[in-house]
Amino acid sequence: MVASLDRTIATPSFTRRMADRGVIGVLAILVAGLAGYLLMPNNLALLTQMIAVAMLVLSIDLVTGYCGVATLGHAALFGAGAYGAGIAAVHFGITDPVAMTAVGLLAGAAAGLVSGFVILRAHGLAQLVLSIAVIHLFHEAANKASGWTGGSDGLSAITPDAFFGAFEFDLWGVTAYAYGVILLAVVFLALQILVRSPFGMLARGVRQDQIRIAAMGASSHSVLLRMYVISGAVAGVGGALSAISTQVVGLDSLSFTLSAEALVMLVLGGTGSLYGAMIGTVVFMLFEDTLSAANPFHWLTIVGALLIAVVLFAPKGLYGSAAAFAGRVRRRPA
Amino acid sequence: MQTVLSIGVDALAYGMALFVISIGLSVTMGLMRVVNLAHGAFAMIGGYFASYAVRDLGLGYAAGILVAVVGTVVIAIPIERLLYRRIYGAPQLTQVLMTIGITFCVIGITNFAFGPTLKTVPLPPLLQGSVDLGFRSIAAHRIFVIICGFTVAAGLWFLVERTNFGVKVRATVDNAAMTAALGVRTEVVYAVSFAVAIALAAFGGVIGAELLPLEPYYALRYMVTFLVVVSVGGAGSIPGALIACLLLGTIDTTGRYLAPEYGEFFFYLAVILIVTLFPRGLAGRMK
Amino acid sequence: MKSLFEVRNLNKKFGGLVVTNDVSISMAPGDRLALIGPNGAGKTTFINLVTGNLQPDSGDVTLGGENVTRLGPASRVHRGLVRSFQVTRLFQDMTPEEHVALAVLQREGHSGRMFGHYSGRAEVMDEVSAILDRLGLFDLRHLKVREIAYGQQRLLEIAMAMALKPRVLLLDEPAAGVPQSETARIEAALASLPADLAILMIDHDMDLVFRFAKRVVVLAAGTVIFDGLPKDVTQNARVREAYLGSYADAGSAA
Numbered sequence: 085m086v087a088s089l090d091r092t093i094a095t096p097s098f099t100r101r102m103a104d105r106g107v108i109g110v111l112a113i114l115v116a117g118l119a120g121y122l123l124m125p126n127n128l129a130l131l132t133q134m135i136a137v138a139m140l141v142l143s144i145d146l147v148t149g150y151c152g153v154a155t156l157g158h159a160a161l162f163g164a165g166a167y168g169a170g171i172a173a174v175h176f177g178i179t180d181p182v183a184m185t186a187v188g189l190l191a192g193a194a195a196g197l198v199s200g201f202v203i204l205r206a207h208g209l210a211q212l213v214l215s216i217a218v219i220h221l222f223h224e225a226a227n228k229a230s231g232w233t234g235g236s237d238g239l240s241a242i243t244p245d246a247f248f249g250a251f252e253f254d255l256w257g258v259t260a261y262a263y264g265v266i267l268l269a270v271v272f273l274a275l276q277i278l279v280r281s282p283f284g285m286l287a288r289g290v291r292q293d294q295i296r297i298a299a300m301g302a303s304s305h306s307v308l309l310r311m312y313v314i315s316g317a318v319a320g321v322g323g324a325l326s327a328i329s330t331q332v333v334g335l336d337s338l339s340f341t342l343s344a345e346a347l348v349m350l351v352l353g354g355t356g357s358l359y360g361a362m363i364g365t366v367v368f369m370l371f372e373d374t375l376s377a378a379n380p381f382h383w384l385t386i387v388g389a390l391l392i393a394v395v396l397f398a399p400k401g402l403y404g405s406a407a408a409f410a411g412r413v414r415r416r417p418a
Numbered sequence: 419m420q421t422v423l424s425i426g427v428d429a430l431a432y433g434m435a436l437f438v439i440s441i442g443l444s445v446t447m448g449l450m451r452v453v454n455l456a457h458g459a460f461a462m463i464g465g466y467f468a469s470y471a472v473r474d475l476g477l478g479y480a481a482g483i484l485v486a487v488v489g490t491v492v493i494a495i496p497i498e499r500l501l502y503r504r505i506y507g508a509p510q511l512t513q514v515l516m517t518i519g520i521t522f523c524v525i526g527i528t529n530f531a532f533g534p535t536l537k538t539v540p541l542p543p544l545l546q547g548s549v550d551l552g553f554r555s556i557a558a559h560r561i562f563v564i565i566c567g568f569t570v571a572a573g574l575w576f577l578v579e580r581t582n583f584g585v586k587v588r589a590t591v592d593n594a595a596m597t598a599a600l601g602v603r604t605e606v607v608y609a610v611s612f613a614v615a616i617a618l619a620a621f622g623g624v625i626g627a628e629l630l631p632l633e634p635y636y637a638l639r640y641m642v643t644f645l646v647v648v649s650v651g652g653a654g655s656i657p658g659a660l661i662a663c664l665l666l667g668t669i670d671t672t673g674r675y676l677a678p679e680y681g682e683f684f685f686y687l688a689v690i691l692i693v694t695l696f697p698r699g700l701a702g703r704m705k
Numbered sequence: 706m707k708s709l710f711e712v713r714n715l716n717k718k719f720g721g722l723v724v725t726n727d728v729s730i731s732m733a734p735g736d737r738l739a740l741i742g743p744n745g746a747g748k749t750t751f752i753n754l755v756t757g758n759l760q761p762d763s764g765d766v767t768l769g770g771e772n773v774t775r776l777g778p779a780s781r782v783h784r785g786l787v788r789s790f791q792v793t794r795l796f797q798d799m800t801p802e803e804h805v806a807l808a809v810l811q812r813e814g815h816s817g818r819m820f821g822h823y824s825g826r827a828e829v830m831d832e833v834s835a836i837l838d839r840l841g842l843f844d845l846r847h848l849k850v851r852e853i854a855y856g857q858q859r860l861l862e863i864a865m866a867m868a869l870k871p872r873v874l875l876l877d878e879p880a881a882g883v884p885q886s887e888t889a890r891i892e893a894a895l896a897s898l899p900a901d902l903a904i905l906m907i908d909h910d911m912d913l914v915f916r917f918a919k920r921v922v923v924l925a926a927g928t929v930i931f932d933g934l935p936k937d938v939t940q941n942a943r944v945r946e947a948y949l950g951s952y953a954d955a956g957s958a959a
Binding site: 148154156202205206207208209210212213214216217218220221224225227228340341344347348351355382383384385386387388389390391392394395396399 | 447453501504505510511512514515516518519520521522523524525526527529530638641642645646648649653679680681682683686687689690693694697698
Binding site for chain 3: 277278280281282283284285286288289292293295296298299300301302303307310
């Protein structure tokens with residue numbers, strides 16, 4: 085009796101807490117977006133690119149952090165979104181930015197379905213090899229189909245329309261940046277709902293024990309494939325944002341290096357947390373902007389060293405380590 | 419007919435270079451169960467050592483190979499002690515991250531020290547010419563690589579199947595804990611195998627420099643190729659690796675002869691098909 | 706009574722080793738069957754064959770008249786064939802409440818929903834709480850699994866099986882590794898399972914087997930050597946030989 089009384093009190097507050105957390109995240113994104121605008125007004129292009137890549141990192145988090153699939157080919161999904169939006173604009177005259185984003189989303193989801201279908205057939209080393217082969221295959225295909233993609237010159241002359249006919253994409257990138265911040269907030273909220281839904285819980289189960297998942301009557305493969313498609317949609321939106329803001333799509337958006345770097349950002353921030361993914365992206369790209377401007381040769385060495393350091397000293401990433409530390413501090417007085 | 423023969427010789431040479439480089443990776447992955455993405459970086463270091471010794475210091479080709487092998491092993495030992503030891507038995511993602519980190523560092527440092535341009539290892543006069551087979555002549559260097567490949571395969575086979583050390587290696591691959599309990603010092607087995615693997619990688623990097631050109635991004639460009647050898651051939655299997663290398667050599671060379679405008683498209687497509695068809699490797703060994 | 710679950714002439718070899726040799730077992734609703742046998746008799750292999758984690762070389766498994774031999778583990782669960790694991794397989798980062806909720810949602814076909822938290826669904830929460838309460842896990846419902854005792858993890862295994870509302874339940878050593886003081890709790894949990902559920906239990910604890918089972922099947926070297934009432938099992942010559950070998954005449958079994 086006492087127990088069931090306790091339950092009726094505990095449940096709504098728990099729901100409320102979770103909802104609050106999503107709202108707080110959205111508020112944090114909007115505040116950080118405003119702060120970025122005020123602090124780095126001359127660097128909005130970088131900030132917009134950061135948001136685009138953050139969506140790629142979030143999408144890797146869905147399959148790697150939540151489902152436990154190690155992939156080195158996730159830029160294929162991002163690049164598909166970028167080329168999808170770019171090709172829609174250049175070859176089909178779809179220049180409305182929201183429509184371009186939608187095309188990017190669909191292209192990313194389709195690429196997610198294809199690469200998920202290929203990668204999820206194997207496990208362990210074979211799976212890793214497939215993920216690397218997939219990104220190379222996408223890269224080679226885009227290079228070859230230069231009539232559509234511009235090949236190694238990149239796809240240029242992407243000219244998105246003004247937003248609702250009112251907000252032009254200006255030289256300083258204010259419109260693109262504002263659009264990016266709003267997109268990220270929407271994506272974040274959607275993912276926050278996703279990861280705490282029954283499906284999100286099932287995905288975490290898949291990461292921990294696939295045999296137990298089967299013994300419950302669920303199919304790990306189906307969960308993983310669905311997650312890959314969702315992940316592709318998120319990465320695709322990021323790619324589309326990149327195409328809209330930079331007005332050009334290059335082969336580097338389909339590169340192994342981007343896949344690996346995005347994975348580094350995720351691990352730096354902390355896997356299995358949406359906040360970790362975003363924090364990792366911001367820290368990494370600010371770092372990159374400062375250091376690679378000085379010397380691009382040293383940059384790769386620094387990324388490598390950073391990666392080794394994270395593995396050795398902070399395997400939970402920045403957010404994960406901070407959260408663990410906070411948890412320990414909070415528990416101590418009790 | 420001429421084309422078929424040219425493809426055949428080039429494929430065999432390419433496959434053998436691939437074999438010499440990646441067999442060490444296969445053996446260490448079978449032994450230590452570490453997904454090592456940095457193996458190609460060691461082959462590249464070997465190649466750069468030889469290039470520097472032969473081209474800049476004017477040493478002979480054989481001396482260059484020796485410098486490359488010794489130099490690379492000397493560099494690899496502290497890396498193994500400090501970094502690899504920390505990830506034995508760790509989750510796959512951790513191993514991937516660590517070894518990619520090592521690869522990035524090697525690429526960055528190489529790029530800084532030697533610049534982004536292609537490096538060559540000048541061949542001695544003996545290997546520069548071509549050998550006349552009567553109906554056709556073949557580049558001597560290709561023959562040299564093919565002979566090296568078969569020699570390495572035979573030598574390794576002898577080492578693993580016919581020596582006392584080989585027994586310990588095979589036992590450790592099968593069941594490391596049990597082997598250690600029987601009094602075999604498995605850490606010595608690991609260390610020696612790792613050194614041999616690195617030495618072979620460096621050797622392969624040098625003799626294969628004509629087929630797998632040396633430049634800083636070498637370690638990334640061929641990463642998937644080396645991994646496919648292990649994945650398809652089966653970790654720790656010498657015949658498996660040999661077959662996988664010849665298969666990949668044939669696919670890659672044929673693609674470059676017949677459809678050069680497609681770049682590596684067909685190569686990666688073939689990789690995906692092969693790995694999908696043989697998710698447990700050609701040997702099909704159950705884990 | 707018509708049989709609900711039937712295994713016919715099941716065979717499995719690993720290399721040259723016969724681990725399951727022409728095993729046939731039939732169960733009716735409400736059966737309480739204990740499958741016992743010396744170590745290495747092939748009990749866990751039998752469970753894996755029946756649940757679809759392994760494919761038999763020959764033989765059939767039928768459930769409610771339907772042949773399920775070629776179906777995967779998940780499809781068999783959908784048809785009401787549920788198992789627990791000898792070594793606890795739980796999600797270390799999740800709470801007992803989440804485990805049971807996931808099982809309930811899965812059974813109802815809602816585990817793929819991408820909106821809303823399960824705690825917002827009153828009918829799910831009521832069922833989850835009832836199951837946790839029945840197994841004495843309610844107060845632990847918000848702790849992570851790795852923070853609760855092993856005996857409680859074993860109870861959670863049973864809770865998850867119950868949440869799937871099986872027709873046939875296979876329990877692989879439900880009390881393995883649990884301290885003597887806590888087996889009573891598990892026994893009580895087993896006793897509270899629905900009366901029409903067919904249960905096959907593997908265990909080494911003979912006291913538990915004799916209190917629980919209405920029928921005993923003994924497996925030795927992959928072969929069924931006894932299928933009958935518990936009271937007859939210790940007197941059976943073949944059983945005595947299987948357990949005691951040449952010492953069979955020296956003393957009494959169990």
